[in-house]
Amino acid sequence: MRQAGRSLPEYRKVREGTTMLEACTRPDLVAEITMQPVRRYGVDAAILFSDIVLPLKAIGFDLDIVPGVGPVVADPVRRHEQVDAMGELTPADVPYITEAIGLLTAELAATPLIGFAGAPFTLASYLVEGGPSKNHENTKALMYSDENLWHALMAKLTDISAAYLHVQVAAGASAIQLFDSWVGALSAVDYVRYVMPHSQRLLSSLAETGVPRIHFGVNTGELLPLMRDAGADVVGVDYRLALADAAKRVGDSVVLQGNLDPAVIFSSPSAVRTQVDAVLDSARDLPGHIFNLGHGVLPTSDPEVLAAVVRQVHERTAR
Ligand code: 1CP
Numbered sequence: 001m002r003q004a005g006r007s008l009p010e011y012r013k014v015r016e017g018t019t020m021l022e023a024c025t026r027p028d029l030v031a032e033i034t035m036q037p038v039r040r041y042g043v044d045a046a047i048l049f050s051d052i053v054l055p056l057k058a059i060g061f062d063l064d065i066v067p068g069v070g071p072v073v074a075d076p077v078r079r080h081e082q083v084d085a086m087g088e089l090t091p092a093d094v095p096y097i098t099e100a101i102g103l104l105t106a107e108l109a110a111t112p113l114i115g116f117a118g119a120p121f122t123l124a125s126y127l128v129e130g131g132p133s134k135n136h137e138n139t140k141a142l143m144y145s146d147e148n149l150w151h152a153l154m155a156k157l158t159d160i161s162a163a164y165l166h167v168q169v170a171a172g173a174s175a176i177q178l179f180d181s182w183v184g185a186l187s188a189v190d191y192v193r194y195v196m197p198h199s200q201r202l203l204s205s206l207a208e209t210g211v212p213r214i215h216f217g218v219n220t221g222e223l224l225p226l227m228r229d230a231g232a233d234v235v236g237v238d239y240r241l242a243l244a245d246a247a248k249r250v251g252d253s254v255v256l257q258g259n260l261d262p263a264v265i266f267s268s269p270s271a272v273r274t275q276v277d278a279v280l281d282s283a284r285d286l287p288g289h290i291f292n293l294g295h296g297v298l299p300t301s302d303p304e305v306l307a308a309v310v311r312q313v314h315e316r317t318a319r
Contacts, residue, residue, distance in 0.1 A: 007301040010036050020065040021057060024050050030100035031107065038111060040303065041310045045112045045175070046104065048168065050097070052118030052179055053126060055164040058093040059086070061127070069132060076130035078142060080149055086156045089163040091170075101171035112175055114214070115168030119180030120157035120198045127153070136185045143194050154198040162205045169209045176206060177214040177236075180227070181295075184219030191223050196230055203231030214257055218295055224249050238294040243282040255288030262293045265301045265309070272305060276312050291317075 006012075014032055015023055023029045033049040053071040057063055062074035077083065091098060104113055118126075126132075128139040143150045165176050183195060203213050215227045216236030228235050228250045237246040237258035246256055264275040283289040291313050297306065 006033070007297055007299050007306070008036055008040065008303055010040075020051065020067070021054070024054050025096045027096045027099040027103055030096065031103040034100075034104055034113070035107060038108070041307055042314075043310060045114050046108055047114045047177070048097075048101070048104070048116060048173070050116070052116070052123060055089050055094065055117065055160050056123065056127070059089050059160065063126075066131075071126045072131040073127055074130075076138070077127040077153065078138070080152075083149060083153045083156060086153075086160075089160045089167075091163075091167050094164065094167055097164075097167055098171040101168060101173060105172035113173050114175045114177050115165060115173030116177040116179060117161040117164045117168075118157075119178045119183065119195075119215075119217075120154045120161065120202065121183045121186070121195045122179060122181045123157045123161065124150075124153055125182050127157075133182075136182060140185075143190075147194075150194060151198075154195070158198045158202045162202050165202075165206055166209070169206070169211050173211065175212040175214060177216055178203065178232075180215065180217040180220075183217045184221075184223065186223075188222055188226060191226055196226055199227075199230040207231065212255075214290075216257070221246070221249075228254050234288075234290060236292075236294075243279065243286060243289065247286055252287045255290065256283070256286055257290040257292055259294045260292070260309070262295055262298045262301070265293070265298065265305050269305070269308065272309065273312060276309055277316075280313065280316050 011033060014029060030049050034046050037043060038046045051065060053063055053065065064072050066072050101113065125136050125139045128142055129136065169176060180199065183191065186195065203215065206213050212233045213231065214234040214236060215230060215232035217223065217227065218238050219240065220227060221241040224235055224246055232254060234255040234257050235250055237243060237256055239259050239261035243256050243259055260276060260279050264272055279291065
C-alpha cells in the first residue's frame with residue numbers, strides 16, 4: 001500500500017519544521033517515515049519515503065515540492081539548450097538514499113523495501129508544464145511539434161531514472177516501482193511512438209538486477225498490455241478496471257497490483273469491507289496479486305480504517 005500523502009499523525013509530527021525536500025535528503029527521517037506505516041499497520045512491504053522529482057533536484061534542477069500542490073519547476077523545460085544542459089545522475093548525487101536504505105534494510109529485516117522512480121513521461125510532464133497539470137498540453141505540444149527534442153528529453157530522463165533505481169537496488173531495495181502516473185493521458189498509438197522505447201530501455205536495464213519491476217500508471221486500462229511489454233514483472237491497475245478484466249488484457253505472465261479506490265476509505269465500515277472483498281474476489285483466480293490502493297492513500301484518510309483494511313486483507317489471504 002503506497003502511502004503518498006501520508007495521513008499519519010506521527011508523520012505530521014516528524015515533518016514539523018522540515019520541508020518535503022529536506023526530509024527526503026535526511027537519512028534518519030527517510031528511514032523513520034518509511035517505517036511508520038510498517039509499524040502501525042503491519043503491511044507486507046515498505047515503500048521508500050522520497051519523491052519522483054528528487055533525482056531531478058539532485059542533479060541541479062531548480063524545483064520545489066509545494067505543500068498542497070506538488071512539484072513546481074522554476075524554469076519549465078521547453079528548449080533544446082535546456083535539454084542539452086541536463087546532466088547525468090551518479091550515486092554521489094544521492095548519498096542520503098544509499099544511507100537511508102542501509103538503515104532501512106537493517107530495521108526491516110524480512111520485510112521487503114520497494115524503491116521507486118518516476119517514468120520518463122511523468123517526469124517530462126512536470127518539467128515541461130512546470131508543475132502539476134490536468135491536460136498536459138505543453139508536454140503534448142512539445143511531443144507533437146518537436147519529436148527530436150522530445151526524444152532527447154525522454155532519453156535523458158530515462159538515464160536519470162535508471163541510474164537512480166540502480167542506486168536503490170545496489171543499496172538493498174528488494175523491488176522497484178516505476179511510476180508513470182500520467183501516461184494514461186496518451187493513446188496507445190502515441191504511447192508506442194513517444195514513450196514505450198524509453199520505458200522499455202529503462203526497465204530492461206533493471207532486468208539484470210533480478211529484482212521484481214512494478215510498472216504503474218493511472219487511467220491506463222488501454223495501455224496495460226503495452227506497459228507489460230515495456231518489461232514489467234508486475235503491472236499496476238487503477239480502480240477503473242476490475243482486476244479480472246485487467247488479467248484478460250495482460251494474460252498470466254505478469255502479476256497484477258491494485259486496485260481499491262482510495263476514496264473508498266471514506267465510506268462506512270461495512271461499505272469499506274464490501275469494496276475490499278470485491279477487489280479480493282476479482283483477484284481470486286490471478287496467478288499473483290499485490291493488494292493496494294490504486295493511487296495511494298489520500299492525506300485525510302482515517303488510520304483506523306486503513307488498519308481495518310490491512311486486517312481484512314490478511315485474514316482473507318492467510319494460508
Ligand atoms: O509513502 C510515501 O511517502 C512514498 C513516497 C512517495 C511516492 C511513491 C511520495 C511522497 N511521492 C511518491 C511518488 C509520486 N510523487 C508520484 C507517483 C505516484 C502517484 O501517482 O501518486 C507522483 C506523481 C508524485 C508527484 C507529487 N509529489 C505529487 C502529485 C502532484 C500532482 O501532479 O497531482 C505530490 C502532491 C507530491 C508531494 C509528495 N510526495 C510524497 C509526499 C508525502 C508528498 C506530500 C508532500 C508533503 O507531505 O509535504
